[in-house]
Amino acid sequence: xxxxSKVMMLAAxxxxxxxxxxxxSTAQTSAKSKFVGCLVTDTGGINDRSFNASAxxxxxxxxxxxxxxxxxxxxxxxxxxxxxxxxFVAQKCGIIxxxxxxxxxxxxxxxxxxxxxxxxxxxxxxxxTYANVDTLQYQTNQDGFLGGYxxxxxxxxxxxxxxxxxxxxTVTIYMDGFVAGVRYYDLKNHAHVKALGWVPATHRAAGxxxxxxxxxxxxxxxxxxxxxxxxxxxxxxxxxxxxxGPVGLGAAAAVQQANNGTVMEWVDTDGCISAPQYCPxxxxxxxKGITVSVKGAVEAxxxxxxRGGSYVGTLANGGVTLAPFHDFNSKVPASLKATLxxxxxxxxxxxxxxxxxxxxAS
Amino acid sequence: xxxxxxxxxxxxxxxxxxxLIATSTVTPTVISMTRIRGLGVVSLLLTAIAAPIxxxxxxxxxxxxxxxxSAQSIALPQLALPVRWFSLSMAVVMLLAxxxxxxxxxRRGAYGVxxxxxxxFLWSFLAWAARGNSxxxxxxxxxxxxxxxxxxxxxxSGILCERSGVINIAxxxxxxxxxxxxxxxxSWTQNLWLGLLAGAVVGALIGLLLAxxxxxxxxxxxxxxxxxxxxxxxxxxxxTNQLLxxxxxxxxxxxxxxxxxxxxxxxxxxxxxVLFDQNIFVYLAVVLVVAIDIALFRARWGLRVRSVGExxxxxxxxxxxxxxxxxxxxxxxxxxxxxGGVAFTLGSVGEFSVGMxxxxxxxxxxxxxxxxxxxxxxxxxxLLFGFSDALQSILAVLNVPIPSPFLIMAPYLVTIGVVAxxxxxxxxxxxxxxxxxxxxKG
Numbered sequence: 001x002x003x004x005s006k007v008m009m010l011a012a013x014x015x016x017x018x019x020x021x022x023x024x025s026t027a028q029t030s031a032k033s034k035f036v037g038c039l040v041t042d043t044g045g046i047n048d049r050s051f052n053a054s055a056x057x058x059x060x061x062x063x064x065x066x067x068x069x070x071x072x073x074x075x076x077x078x079x080x081x082x083x084x085x086x087x088f089v090a091q092k093c094g095i096i097x098x099x100x101x102x103x104x105x106x107x108x109x110x111x112x113x114x115x116x117x118x119x120x121x122x123x124x125x126x127x128x129t130y131a132n133v134d135t136l137q138y139q140t141n142q143d144g145f146l147g148g149y150x151x152x153x154x155x156x157x158x159x160x161x162x163x164x165x166x167x168x169x170t171v172t173i174y175m176d177g178f179v180a181g182v183r184y185y186d187l188k189n190h191a192h193v194k195a196l197g198w199v200p201a202t203h204r205a206a207g208x209x210x211x212x213x214x215x216x217x218x219x220x221x222x223x224x225x226x227x228x229x230x231x232x233x234x235x236x237x238x239x240x241x242x243x244x245g246p247v248g249l250g251a252a253a254a255v256q257q258a259n260n261g262t263v264m265e266w267v268d269t270d271g272c273i274s275a276p277q278y279c280p281x282x283x284x285x286x287x288k289g290i291t292v293s294v295k296g297a298v299e300a301x302x303x304x305x306x307r308g309g310s311y312v313g314t315l316a317n318g319g320v321t322l323a324p325f326h327d328f329n330s331k332v333p334a335s336l337k338a339t340l341x342x343x344x345x346x347x348x349x350x351x352x353x354x355x356x357x358x359x360x361a362s
Numbered sequence: 363x364x365x366x367x368x369x370x371x372x373x374x375x376x377x378x379x380x381x382l383i384a385t386s387t388v389t390p391t392v393i394s395m396t397r398i399r400g401l402g403v404v405s406l407l408l409t410a411i412a413a414p415i416x417x418x419x420x421x422x423x424x425x426x427x428x429x430x431x432s433a434q435s436i437a438l439p440q441l442a443l444p445v446r447w448f449s450l451s452m453a454v455v456m457l458l459a460x461x462x463x464x465x466x467x468x469r470r471g472a473y474g475v476x477x478x479x480x481x482x483f484l485w486s487f488l489a490w491a492a493r494g495n496s497x498x499x500x501x502x503x504x505x506x507x508x509x510x511x512x513x514x515x516x517x518x519s520g521i522l523c524e525r526s527g528v529i530n531i532a533x534x535x536x537x538x539x540x541x542x543x544x545x546x547x548x549s550w551t552q553n554l555w556l557g558l559l560a561g562a563v564v565g566a567l568i569g570l571l572l573a574x575x576x577x578x579x580x581x582x583x584x585x586x587x588x589x590x591x592x593x594x595x596x597x598x599x600x601x602t603n604q605l606l607x608x609x610x611x612x613x614x615x616x617x618x619x620x621x622x623x624x625x626x627x628x629x630x631x632x633x634x635x636v637l638f639d640q641n642i643f644v645y646l647a648v649v650l651v652v653a654i655d656i657a658l659f660r661a662r663w664g665l666r667v668r669s670v671g672e673x674x675x676x677x678x679x680x681x682x683x684x685x686x687x688x689x690x691x692x693x694x695x696x697x698x699x700x701x702g703g704v705a706f707t708l709g710s711v712g713e714f715s716v717g718m719x720x721x722x723x724x725x726x727x728x729x730x731x732x733x734x735x736x737x738x739x740x741x742x743x744x745l746l747f748g749f750s751d752a753l754q755s756i757l758a759v760l761n762v763p764i765p766s767p768f769l770i771m772a773p774y775l776v777t778i779g780v781v782a783x784x785x786x787x788x789x790x791x792x793x794x795x796x797x798x799x800x801x802x803k804g
Contacts, residue, residue, distance in 0.1 A: 047610070076716070214766070
């Protein structure tokens with residue numbers, strides 16, 4: 001066998017081999033109950049300062065209050081989803097929570113073949129309802145809209161930017177709302193703030209968040225996030241909104257090292273709590289209430305009140321929110337805060353559209 | 363590394379012999395006329411893409427602005443160009459290059475002519491992609507260099523090992539281990555230099571393990587390398603969850619090496635911000651490339667390393683200790699890859715995250731092959747990959763009508779393209795990957 005073919009073949013094998021090493025942990029909290037809550041994380045892992053971390057926090061909170069045990073398995077790659085879920089099914093978990101859009105098919109397959117096993121899945125909805133699955137979804141284009149409006153209002157250069165980890169709906173819904181907010185700002189204030197990194201498709205089906213934009217291609221390589229943020233800054237963006245889990249930390253590093261007045265909006269969780277070292281550059285965070293809803297699903301399963309179905313987080317039910325401004329509280333003008341509040345009310349009342357195609361592109 | 367010490371334990375080495383061995387199996391690669399004609403066809407194809415789309419396809423009013431500014435260097439005027447006419451003039455360059463390559467009778471300079479066609483294509487493509495916008499070329503070049511840093515270290519590690527006849531598939535593992543140790547030690551001791559040292563040491567240790575298993579027990583080097591990658595991946599995953607995550611504040615929050623602008627030189631337009639306003643890893647990478655090239659091709663040490671990699675039995679017969687030479691090369695290569703790993707954390711984003719090297723250790727091997735096991739060529743290959751990486755990111759920002767998955771693929775496509783299409787048959791060192799069983803200790 002030739003040198004190159006041998007090398008490349010084995011490189012492929014080793015990637016797969018490395019992926020086999022799923023990591024796991026158990027948080028023991030004076031287990032009085034035999035109930036075990038189990039979490040399968042996406043590739044980001046529980047320390048992503050973002051959606052996996054939020055889900056694990058929800059599990060831990062439920063465990064602390066309900067005195068039962070929670071465990072997690074990290075999926076080093078997407079090929080581990082099914083086997084991690086199967087492990088937990090075999091361990092007779094009281095509920096298996098799977099995190100992330102990418103885990104939808106694996107969860108669906110497991111839920112179909114194990115109808116008595118309770119599941120909850122973050123960030124995915126099925127076309128039909130399963131009695132044993134609670135789907136948790138969030139309309140993050142609503143708070144993304146507020147984030148976009150805020151970014152446009154705070155930008156000095158007249159250019160703001162966003163980028164995503166993967167081109168999947170749960171990511172692009174944020175970017176979509178962000179761009180809608182910027183366009184709405186331009187329309188209402190006769191401004192010309194440009195939003196880079198996401199161009200929504202003009203003709204698309206209702207509920208689709210299709211378009212083209214800047215993506216890092218993974219939720220793991222923080223250096224790609226650094227590169228993406230650098231590219232956005234090169235093109236003049238001074239407010240950056242990464243929707244890429246831990247990869248956003250690379251963007252934060254780039255912004256902090258550039259030290260040119262650029263600020264960021266963090267995603268999923270309140271960045272000043274999950275990544276406090278970067279709080280001085282976080283204007284705000286565009287969050288979704290994964291922690292609360294995961295906690296709710298796990299508690300329901302533990303208490304026997306679990307019902308399959310779908311939960312949708314919105315601005316109205318507090319499932320998605322714009323986080324506090326923290327260090328920027330004094331820098332955001334009171335008038336802008338008032339505008340954001342009225343925009344929020346308008347979105348809840350259905351008077352303001354969060355679809356970017358409702359507004360002219362600048 | 364060469365010197366009196368060598369002589370003491372080899373008992374006198376015939377360097378004339380070593381020279382004969384080192385150059386015995388390396389045939390100078392001659393570009394075939396067929397390949398030159400092929401390059402000519404490709405140049406014409408580039409013309410056929412550029413002229414109608416980037417040139418005639420654009421309205422006469424479309425402008426692009428290229429800027430070269432940076433905060434520090436002396437300002438250059440920006441360049442406002444009409445996209446259509448600029449692209450068409452570039453298309454003429456491609457056309458001429460294609461014609462020359464198709465008609466030429468000499469082989470000399472063929473790659474240079476083809477490079478001119480590719481560069482012209484790139485310019486017209488950039489003008490088209492950034493039409494109606496301004497594009498800061500200095501920043502793109504600076505990002506390219508930064509993006510290529512891991513690949514430079516990785517490919518240099520590969521060259522050191524393979525020149526001595528040991529294949530180092532474990533670069534990816536050395537990256538991960540180096541990144542991990544760099545972040546942990548750098549954070550724990552609050553001393554970045556100790557972090558850098560720790561990364562080099564752990565890389566060298568993995569190299570030692572590779573050398574031990576493949577030299578002492580003659581285990582298949584590729585298998586060993588793959589196992590070591592799996593080991594490093596698993597260990598760093600496990601330790602991240604057990605150590606770094608619970609103690610994020612003390613064990614995984616190092617600062618990063620700051621940019622070290624070199625006075626005066628950093629004021630040079632374009633070159634200054636790209637080359638002379640970077641952090642220690644960029645300078646280290648450039649120095650390393652030069653140093654390894656000198657060590658391998660201008661020093662006695664490298665002569666012995668290469669002779670061992672080409673023909674170990676013959677090298678032994680002239681008094682070189684094959685095993686010892688290979689040990690040193692592989693351990694040194696491991697340290698280089700370990701430092702490359704540290705660049706992921708202390709040279710870039712600060713903290714370690716699971717799997718953060720993202721397969722670049724394997725890309726580094728491709729870069730090494732593309733560079734034909736030569737430091738300068740591998741350096742250029744790494745820059746090419748870094749450039750395509752930086753370019754795809756800026757293209758996505760400029761919203762070119764190319765789907766994002768294809769943009770993300772671009773650096774890998776370029777790598778595959780050049781390895782398969784341009785390099786042709788790359789000849790590895792004669793004894794690369796072959797175990798050497800020492801017959802007797804002379």
